C-alpha cells in the first residue's frame with residue numbers, strides 16, 4: 427500500500443510543471459527534457475526568442491522588417507511573437523507581412539485568407555507578391571508544363587527569389603522566416619548528403635542569404651522524424667553539429683556574385699531561377715533541373731548558356747540592384 431502511495435505521489439509530482447510547480451505539465455521539451463505547462467511554455471518560448479534577438483542584435487530601432495507569412499503555423503507564430511515582443515520590449519521595428527502567392531489553387535488561396543486575418547489581428551501591413559506577376563507563370567501552369575515530378579524545384583527556387591523581390595518592393599532592411607528546428611536540421615543533413623560544403627558552412631547562420639529547397643528534402647525530413655522518435659534531442663544535436671562544423675581552409679569555395687540576367691545573388695553567371703524560367707519559356711522545362719555543366723566550367727545548379735529573352739527580364743535588373751543596397755539578408759528562426 428505504501429509502495430502504491432509512493433508511486434502515486436511520484437506520478438503526480440512528475441506531471442506537475444517543472445517551472446511553476448503548480449499546473450499540470452502539458453509537454454516535455456526536447457531541448458531541456460523538462461515537463462512544463464502550457465503557460466510556462468509560452469513564457470519561456472517568448473523569452474528565449476527575445477534573448478536570441480537581443481544577443482544577436484537582430485533588429486535596430488527604425489528598421490523595416492518583412493515577415494515571410496505563408497499562413498502556416500510557423501510563420502503565424504512568428505508574426506504573433508514578433509509583433510508582441512516589438513510592443514512589449516519597444517524594439518522600434520516596423521514589421522510587414524509578405525506573402526508569396528505561388529498560384530496553387532485550393533492550397534495557397536486558403537492560407538492567404540489566414541494571412542489576411544493576421545494582417546487585421548496583429549495590425550501589420552500585408553504585401554502579396556505572385557509568381558504570375560513576377561515570372562509570368564503560376565505553379566499550376568508550371569505543373570502542367572513539367573508534371574508532378576520536378577515541380578518542387580521550381581516552387582522552392584521561385585519562392586526564395588520572390589521573397590527577396592517582395593522584400594525589395596517593400597524596401598525593407600531584413601526578411602525573417604519561420605524556419606523551425608526541423609527545417610534547419612534537414613538542411614544540415616541535405617548539405618552533408620550532397621557534399622555541399624559551402625552551404626553546410628552557412629546554413630545554420632542566424633542570418634543567411636540562401637535557403638535551399640528541393641524534393642530530396644522530403645527524404646531528409648522523414649529520416650529526421652524517425653531519429654526524433656528514437657531520441658527527441660536528435661534534431662537539436664544535428665543543428666549543433668552543423669553549427670560547430672569547420673571548413674578546412676584548403677577547401678575551394680564558390681564565389682558569391684550576382685546573376686547577369688536579373689541581378690539576384692548567384693555563384694553562377696545565371697541564377698537558378700533565371701535558368702529554370704528560361705527553360706520554361708523556351709518549352710524546355712527540364713533544362714534547369716539537376717546539376718548542369720556551367721558556363722564557368724564547374725559543376726553546379728545553375729548557369730546554362732543564355733537563351734531567348736525571358737519574362738523575368740521585364741522585372742529584373744533595376745529592382746534587384748535596389749535590393750542589394752536596401753536589403754541586407756534574411757533572418758531564420
Ligand SMILES: Nc1ncnc2c1ncn2[C@@H]1O[C@H](COP(=O)(O)OP(=O)(O)OP(=O)(O)O)[C@@H](O)[C@H]1O
Nearest residue numbers: 494495496498499500501502524525526603604605
Ligand atoms: N508562400 C509563402 N509566402 C511567404 N513566406 C513563405 C511562404 N512559404 C514559406 N514561407 C516562409 O518560409 C518559412 C518556411 O517555409 P516552409 O515551406 O518550410 O513552411 P513551414 O515549415 O510549414 O512553415 P509555415 O508553418 O509557416 O508554413 C515559413 O515559415 C515562411 O516564413
